[in-house]
Amino acid sequence: MKRNNFGAIIISAGYSSRMGDFKPLLKFGKYTAVELLINTFTSSGINNIVVVVGHRGNEILELLKNSKIKCVENRDYPKGMYSSIVTALGDLDDTVDGFFMIPVDIPLVKTNTINSLENEYLKGNAGIIYPVFNEKKGHPPLIDCKYKNIIKKWSGGGGLKKLLAKFEKDSTMVAVCDNSILMDMDTKDEYCKLVDYFNSQIPNIEECLCILKLYNVPLDVIEHSVKVSQVAMDICESLNDAGYNFDKNILKTAGLLHDVSRNCKNHAEAGGKLLKKLGYPKLGNIISHHMNIKVSSQENIKESEILYLSDKLVKKDKIINLKARREYCLNKYRDNQEALYKINLRFDAAEDIMEKLKCAIGRVFKYE
Structure with missing residues (x-):
């Protein structure tokens, strides 16, 4: 039987070029986007959290300096998100059985969504678990650590999405009532919509x-x-x-x-x-x-x-x-x-x- 022992990787290393502002530090209430994701995972009982920094990394390191969160620097962040995932896997605790992977620009995923993915993983029927809202896959996937080395050694194009697609037979989807798994903030308009969604505190x-x-x-x-x-x-x-x-x-x-x-x-x-x-x-x-x-x-x-x-x-x-x-x-x-x-x-x-x-x-x- 699989254990309830999970980690989480938060990718906060990109340029935020389309946003025109630094996405990890954008505010939702009294918390920044990166803090909000950390709070979601810790509320779900996950303490093995790795935050990957790159562009303006010193600002995130300063923000999180008094927390117990592990921050790692990806010097190759200009190469894209996949390089940050590989960097994070090198610092993920070896005792972790499975890990969540999420970019910081999808900050409003709910604790119940994380718990639903965990519960499905613990059934032992699949090594890759995706949340689905209205039949659309979103973030974060929960990935068994048996894929760590495969991800680290992958040299094909298309990023993590293309790699995981090769293991479709070992994947499953969990329906969740959480629109935020699909809601990112690449632009200021999208950020404003996310703020409205966050402030409403009710389901749409x-x-x-x-x-x-x-x-x-x-x-x-x-x-x-x-x-x-x-x-x-x-x-x-x-x-x-x-x-x-x-x-x-x-x-x-x-x-x-x-x-x-x-x-x-x-x-x-x-x-x-x-x-x-x-x-x-x-x-x-x-x-x-x-x-x-x-x-x-x-x-x-x-x-x-x-x-x-x-x-x-x-x-x-x-x-x-x-x-x-x-x-x-x-x-x-x-x-x-x-x-x-x-x-x-x-x-x-x-x-x-x-x-x-x-x-x-x-x-x-x-x-x-």
Whole structure:
């Protein structure tokens, strides 16, 4: 059985010529691109990390001087990325079984993606593991160290991609809900798009669809979720028109994904945990409360309450007022006293949120 013992190579040696700025030191929040990748790997339990420097290498060495990260200089960096990979392999810890390889201009790969590749590797069925988003291979591949010497001795053209293609029979692909495996930053426009993606802290629409597909959410549940998303955005719009500043995108996404774990016991809590695992803690917190919630009339309306109310205003894929929805649920479970008690608690909470909404917008909401 293979061990969980991995390393990572981060290539930060290039000129960044098309960018017009130095890519390793471009900022995402309080971290640079190279620091962000280091944090991702260390968060995944990987401590054997080699950062290859070349152009403006002293700046990266200064940035990382107080870390435990191994930095190596590739004096041949003008020859291209492959020379940096070979340089890194010479300094990769001999105890490592497999290693990730990623250029610094793909900095936003998620921890869950790294973990998914590790889990596939540990099955022992393949020596080269690629992440795939929407059927497109991205970075970083996870490569068994049995290929170290082959990579170091390779003299053919086409780089690592062409070499690894020769071992297709020993490779496999892992579907991930992570658009960032395909997102690089060769230009300033691409960098700006990555910054927007980083700051959003929510999955984009392609990632939402991928999550729904990967976790086998049934079509009828998706149709319900689309309608809940619509109602959540309507509520958000009404509140923002009244002077609030809710993020319409996060409520849209929460509506789309709130039932991602619909077939699980305690599906709201399970869905929240899943979204946190995928790298979206705020979204997970909102979703985890959409079945049971405590409502305080003394507090301003919250995002979790907007999602909760939106869910109660949708029966299957049709908008319905709270009174009619309550009556439908009470009739459906009329012989189950425990269920009836819970239904009344949940709709009492929904009515309380509706009152908060009406007070906030100063009028009756259109779906009451």
